[in-house]
Amino acid sequence: MAELQTAADGFLLDGEPFRIISGALHYFRVHPAHWQDRLRKARGMGLNTVDTYIPWNLHERTRGTLDLAGGLDLPRFLDLAAAEDLHVLLRPGPYICAEWEGGGLPSWLLAEPGMRLRTTDPHYLAAVDGYFGMLLPRLAPHLSTRGGPVIAVQVENEYGAYGDDRGYLEHLAELLRRQGVDVPLFTCDQPGDLARGSLPGVLATANFGSGAARNLALLRAHQQQGPLMVTEFWNGWFDRWGGVHTTRPAADAAAELDTVLSAGASVSFYMFHGGTNFGFTSGANDKHTYRATVTSYDYDAPLTEAGDPTPKYAAFREVIARHAPVPDTPLPAPSKKLTVLDVRLPQSVPLLAAAELLGHAVPGPRPLTMEELGQDFGFVLYSADLPAAGPVLLEAEGVADRAQVFVAGQPAGVLERESHHRALAFTSPAAGARLDLLVENQGRVNYGRGIHDRKGVLGQVRANGRPLPRWTSRPLDLADLAPLPFGRTDTPPVGPAFHRGVLALEEVADTYLDLTGWTKGNAWANGFHLGRYWSRGPQNRLYVPGPVLRAGDNDIVVLELHATTRAAVDLRDTPDLGPTQE
Incomplete structure (x- = not known):
């Protein structure tokens, strides 16, 4: 050169x-x-x-x-x-x-x-x-x-x-x-x-x-x-x-x-x-x-x-x-794409029940940030015990970026950085009821002074004005899903859960994973992490590179954080990046 x-x-x-x-x-x-x-x-x-x-x-x-x-x-x-x-x-x-x-x-x-x-x-x-x-x-x-x-x-x-x-x-x-x-x-x-x-x-x-x-x-x-x-x-x-x-x-x-x-x-x-x-x-x-x-x-x-x-x-x-030599070659043709409809995902495992298989809990007097846990990407599951039964006003000094709150395993609401939500009211069923906060890092800020962007729960979490004193912080980077004990279910579970199915292919090509009916989460094909999806859009389908697929059986896993109306996904031959500005 x-x-x-x-x-x-x-x-x-x-x-x-x-x-x-x-x-x-x-x-x-x-x-x-x-x-x-x-x-x-x-x-x-x-x-x-x-x-x-x-x-x-x-x-x-x-x-x-x-x-x-x-x-x-x-x-x-x-x-x-x-x-x-x-x-x-x-x-x-x-x-x-x-x-x-x-x-x-x-x-x-x-x-x-x-x-x-x-x-x-x-x-x-x-x-x-x-x-x-x-x-x-x-x-x-x-x-x-x-x-x-x-x-x-x-x-x-x-x-x-x-x-x-x-x-x-x-x-x-x-x-x-x-x-x-x-x-x-x-x-x-x-x-x-x-x-x-x-x-x-x-x-x-x-x-x-x-x-x-x-x-x-x-x-x-x-x-x-x-x-x-x-x-x-x-x-x-x-x-x-x-x-x-x-x-x-x-x-x-x-x-x-x-x-x-x-x-x-x-x-x-x-x-x-x-x-x-x-x-x-x-x-x-x-x-x-x-x-x-x-x-x-x-x-x-x-x-x-x-x-x-x-x-x-x-x-x-x-x-x-007009300004420089250009190769005398035809315009490239689009690559072949796959369409496969109604790929069933009949196996599932709830995330909260399987969390201990995905990361080790670290005890402490307060929630630890992702960085303190030595974690870069993914989720942290924070857990503590509520001191008494009755009404609770939960207040977090900071959440980065989105916390799903569970009381005794049941969804109680969401604290979301984008919406400036830091407080949530609910009822504790009993003294010692378990409080879980599943916190997602949705992406560290990439521009401006905001790049000093620590993730997880930031600072104290208070119940009715008093800090909860004993916590475990469990990093879930989801780099390895092999430990998950998938089992067949008749009805998809509500709440954070992994869903799995097998896609049989005679040939491979690029395609797009259509998650219509799903709410928010992540998807994998043969262990390759395709990325995040979210029903709020604009993006409605995830690109699946042909090289991550194989002729024969293919493993499809979806982590749904809320709920799905169908235990199936589709593969489409066209993207759907959402509506454009008129």
Whole structure:
């Protein structure tokens, strides 16, 4: 591969003028069996580069242990990009935003009460130094200066929207250089944040989705020489639970793209292919009200969640062809999809009854946060005894993010962060009646000061004004469902329960799990965690990558937190991301 350099008015690649035409493609949001397909389609749209974030919270879930296996095999992804003749812009953070859980910062950082994220706090920098010290040597062979595809590396991510600790950015740039990163460095910020987020001697780039002429002028006013680069051209947007599916007309986005390219600027689409927030990885935003992001990261991008071309693919390829060479290949065809209706889930097991098989209870004088329990994703089950029979006003200092309350095993209500609910009234049937709070982490905040987002029950829980003094806190990360003792039931249980069935297939292909009639929870296919569902929408079906299925019997498990009207699910051949804004 070739080396990238910056000149007064653009990029040079091995000394020749070069324009970066890139698109974001997050390997961690795509099943690894699909990486090559998505990269090949990027090349087919006319891209010469792809960019990817690196999620620290997946690669170092346990401090001091680096994971580059399976779907986290970034070196393999980089090799595949090179094989498709694509360069790579690497965006290692450590903070990435990305509508990703915690902006990619590992939850164990928050186990330390005084931790100051994204600053020169020595404790935070020690963690970053340790992580980069493990990660970057593994990626060094993939730098373009050593024959690999990585032509540039980003320093932090939109830091100007968060802080003004110049020493922090300088530390990161020096750390990258010290770890052998000898390709160009760059920062990215929204145009109004360029002064706070940029570094002398490091290329500044801009992020925006519209107003290209105005925003490129702001970038040029800030940085009078060097390439013009739009690191995030927002061609779509993400969705939140309880909202609508956000779309942007292809013609509108294509016209803005043409303005960018006509100005001689380089560009990277955010997103080229969004993919999926599998498992518990979707993030959240909190601008005075907490809003959790949905499982799909379709993003109304040129490729759908299943990798099929949208009208934007053709529209963008047409615009790119006016400014740069585009491969003479036909538009990719949609992949085959499966439809299988009425897949029965006849076996079940109540969660509260099986909780002791899924996590060990930790006693204490108060509920412990997820971070204190050493837990990143999932649920915590908190239990205590009520002191007396009769009316109870239960008050929690904080719940992050949603607590289902049970008294003597019966549902008593929900405390929900999004609705600012912290109190609940009910009747205790007897002294010593068991109180359970099943608390779900719906996604750590990924943007702004809210990233200091600890999960679980925060602070004391009071009954009629008095703190309950003795608690057990049981982490349920649901990484392994094998211990669950499923049994056949005639009527699906009400309340949190796992439901299981077997799907027999003669062939495999992508499909969408339709959970019509179900309320809220999570779903798995052959142990692969597909993500969250919620009847409030907008998303109504979960994407199931074909590679997680197999010819023969397939294990389908659904954790329903409330109740279902049918003990069955459907597989559909089309997505349903919900209604769009009129």
